[in-house]
Amino acid sequence: MKQMIWAEILENRPLTGDIFSMVLSVGPMAKEAKAGQFVNVYTGEGAHLLPRPISICEIDEEKETLRLVYQVVGKGTERFSQMTEGQEVQVLGPLGNGFFLPEGEGRHILVGGGIGVPPMVELAKRLQGQVDVYVGARSNPVLLDRLEEVGATVHVATDDGSVGFHGNVVQLMEHDGAKGDDLFACGPKIMLRFVTEWALKNNIRPQVSMEERMACGIGACVGCVVKIQKQGEQDWQHLKVCKDGPVFYGDEVIWE
Amino acid sequence: MRQVNLSVNIAGVTWKNPVTTASGTFGSGKEFGEFVDLNKLGAVTVKGVAAEPWKGNNAPRIAETYGGMLNSVGLQNPGADYFMEEDIPFLRQFDTKIVVNLCGHTVEEYCAVAEKLSEADVDLFELNISCPNVSAGGITFGTDPKMAERVVKEVKKVAKKPLIVKLTPNVTDITEIARAAASGGADGLSLINTLLGMRIDIKKRKPVLANKVGGFSGPAIKPVAVRMVYQVAKAVDLPIIGMGGISTWEDAIEFIMAGATGVAVGTANFANPFATVEVAEGIERFMEENNIMDLSEIRGIID
Ligand SMILES: Cc1cc2nc3c(=O)[nH]c(=O)nc-3n(C[C@H](O)[C@H](O)[C@H](O)COP(=O)(O)OP(=O)(O)OC[C@H]3O[C@@H](n4cnc5c(N)ncnc54)[C@H](O)[C@@H]3O)c2cc1C
Ligand SMILES: Cc1cc2nc3c(=O)[nH]c(=O)nc-3n(C[C@H](O)[C@H](O)[C@H](O)COP(=O)(O)O)c2cc1C
Ligand code: FES
Numbered sequence: 001m002k003q004m005i006w007a008e009i010l011e012n013r014p015l016t017g018d019i020f021s022m023v024l025s026v027g028p029m030a031k032e033a034k035a036g037q038f039v040n041v042y043t044g045e046g047a048h049l050l051p052r053p054i055s056i057c058e059i060d061e062e063k064e065t066l067r068l069v070y071q072v073v074g075k076g077t078e079r080f081s082q083m084t085e086g087q088e089v090q091v092l093g094p095l096g097n098g099f100f101l102p103e104g105e106g107r108h109i110l111v112g113g114g115i116g117v118p119p120m121v122e123l124a125k126r127l128q129g130q131v132d133v134y135v136g137a138r139s140n141p142v143l144l145d146r147l148e149e150v151g152a153t154v155h156v157a158t159d160d161g162s163v164g165f166h167g168n169v170v171q172l173m174e175h176d177g178a179k180g181d182d183l184f185a186c187g188p189k190i191m192l193r194f195v196t197e198w199a200l201k202n203n204i205r206p207q208v209s210m211e212e213r214m215a216c217g218i219g220a221c222v223g224c225v226v227k228i229q230k231q232g233e234q235d236w237q238h239l240k241v242c243k244d245g246p247v248f249y250g251d252e253v254i255w256e
Numbered sequence: 257m258r259q260v261n262l263s264v265n266i267a268g269v270t271w272k273n274p275v276t277t278a279s280g281t282f283g284s285g286k287e288f289g290e291f292v293d294l295n296k297l298g299a300v301t302v303k304g305v306a307a308e309p310w311k312g313n314n315a316p317r318i319a320e321t322y323g324g325m326l327n328s329v330g331l332q333n334p335g336a337d338y339f340m341e342e343d344i345p346f347l348r349q350f351d352t353k354i355v356v357n358l359c360g361h362t363v364e365e366y367c368a369v370a371e372k373l374s375e376a377d378v379d380l381f382e383l384n385i386s387c388p389n390v391s392a393g394g395i396t397f398g399t400d401p402k403m404a405e406r407v408v409k410e411v412k413k414v415a416k417k418p419l420i421v422k423l424t425p426n427v428t429d430i431t432e433i434a435r436a437a438a439s440g441g442a443d444g445l446s447l448i449n450t451l452l453g454m455r456i457d458i459k460k461r462k463p464v465l466a467n468k469v470g471g472f473s474g475p476a477i478k479p480v481a482v483r484m485v486y487q488v489a490k491a492v493d494l495p496i497i498g499m500g501g502i503s504t505w506e507d508a509i510e511f512i513m514a515g516a517t518g519v520a521v522g523t524a525n526f527a528n529p530f531a532t533v534e535v536a537e538g539i540e541r542f543m544e545e546n547n548i549m550d551l552s553e554i555r556g557i558i559d
Contacts, residue, residue, distance in 0.1 A: 004291060004530070042527070046475060050320045212316065213315065213317065213318040214318060215318050215325060215327070216287070216526050218288070220282055220288060222283075222329050222332050223318040224315070224318065238312055238332055
């Protein structure tokens with residue numbers, strides 16, 4: 001069940017210059033949440049009335065907390081960055097479908113680009129077997145240590161070559177000869193498109209987490225659509241990222 | 257203390273209270289039904305329905321603006337058959353009236369959806385001749401008094417439900433269109449639909465919306481909406497459902513004082529999923545505290 005709550009901020013600190021980690025005390029919402037889902041965070045300001053969708057980075061069922069990792073890009077996220085521990089923020093969640101988890105052991109490829117890396121942490125925790133995370137960033141990637149802590153093998157590509165492989169993440173996967181039974185990706189659309197092409201070439205069905213501008217976040221306003229053509233169907237349809245997604249099969253997305 | 261009477265009569269249909277939802281902001285009630293008790297609303301106005309499914313516009317369809325937002329959904333909807341099979345049975349579980357928002361590109365399409373839904377278990381029709389997000393139909397009917405009168409007249413011939421006509425604010429004189437709708441046979445009016453707006457991404461040097469322009473809604477448009485409800489209430493003798501930026505009960509009372517019988521909560525649902533019920537409860541409290549037994553005591557009291 002989705003819930004709208006006031007969540008206490010337990011932590012809100014910068015990881016790098018403009019990327020912050022926020023830990024929220026969310027009560028029973030933590031048990032409901034799955035990897036790949038997101039929450040709506042409200043700015044509390046009438047001027048900025050739409051909620052900001054932020055992916056769930058980590059779930060702690062015992063402590064009943066969620067961790068969000070967000071980049072300051074505008075008015076809403078700037079406001080979040082100024083909030084302090086002990087303050088409360090309004091949160092609606094968990095929202096969206098989340099990743100479809102395979103059963104049993106396996107070999108998994110996770111791909112995170114830029115601010116698409118955070119949801120890979122909870123996903124890595126929930127997958128069994130070998131987890132390879134391919135991280136792509138312009139420079140200075142975050143959460144690498146945390147990914148290793150949760151047992152993943154981390155491979156890094158940066159556009160400027162400052163850390164790891166010099167190039168993009170798909171070039172790195174190609175270079176490393178990445179292998180897996182399944183693949184999960186989150187990041188910029190252009191990256192998701194190339195990751196999908198790579199996966200299909202390697203006979204893997206990719207799951208991609210998409211982003212779109214949202215208003216309600218719960219499937220009511222039909223604002224957040226992507227074009228999806230389901231396997232076996234004649235025509236594409238506009239599906240809602242907030243409700244039918246954010247996770248879709250990459251081969252069903254019409255990339256444009 | 258005597259019980260205050262919140263009920264209102266809109267085109268012959270009694271709502272238990274004046275609060276409904278603005279079409280397109282509340283889906284068909286299922287999603288928000290997880291947060292609010294739909295039994296507490298006078299009516300649920302569902303998203304626009306056409307005779308056949310519509311795919312709507314390309315994304316991005318949403319942009320925030322200061323105190324408001326733009327949308328260019330373009331009336332994406334799964335069509336009248338789906339609506340009848342899925343949404344009506346769901347809504348009928350609740351003690352609330354159903355207002356169905358009708359859309360089309362041509363007079364024939366408007367008539368087709370009105371005819372189809374005349375057989376359905378709904379209470380009121382709201383004819384959307386005011387959507388700024390479709391290239392053909394929609395708003396072109398809402399900005400030309402002759403066309404407005406004609407489409408209302410034709411739909412009236414086939415509609416077996418009371419017909420509310422939804423007006424666009426994107427005109428020089430809204431009372432002219434209101435009168436045209438009235439002479440076409442409208443049983444009520446609802447206003448305002450969204451104002452045509454635009455935002456430009458200065459880094460990309462491109463419009464933010466894929467459709468370039470979109471409908472402007474939310475708290476920022478409220479003064480325009482109150483003014484138009486006030487003008488229309490003075491000009492025609494039809495019940496009005498007022499909307500445009502309502503997010504609190506105080507806003508709703510403003511619309512009622514301007515002349516509205518019903519009030520609809522739209523964009524505010526996105527900022528606060530409980531907005532509809534909070535508005536309804538606030539109106540009741542206001543009446544109790546001010547010893548108002550019936551909303552007719554304050555409706556249209558502004559000279
Ligand atoms: C499902 C989903 C998950 C996301 N997860 C994360 C995450 O884990 N970490 C993170 O940093 N960001 C994430 N984002 C992007 C994040 O929502 C935006 O960066 C944020 O809304 C920007 O708000 P702002 O007020 O700072 O920016 P502004 O530009 O001032 O925002 C104006 C409006 O545009 C919307 N908007 C702006 N950028 C985006 C965007 N990229 N995607 C969707 N809406 C946008 C805002 O929500 C707001 O309505 C996610 C987006 C989606 C759709
Ligand atoms: C996302 C969105 C979708 C809408 N869809 C419709 C629609 O299908 N039919 C219609 O008549 N009006 C539609 N509207 C207009 C609203 O019903 C309402 O008239 C307008 O938004 C002003 O009210 P508000 O400021 O309270 O939102 C839509 C508005 C929004 C924001
Ligand atoms: S944000 Fe409203 S339907 Fe997705």
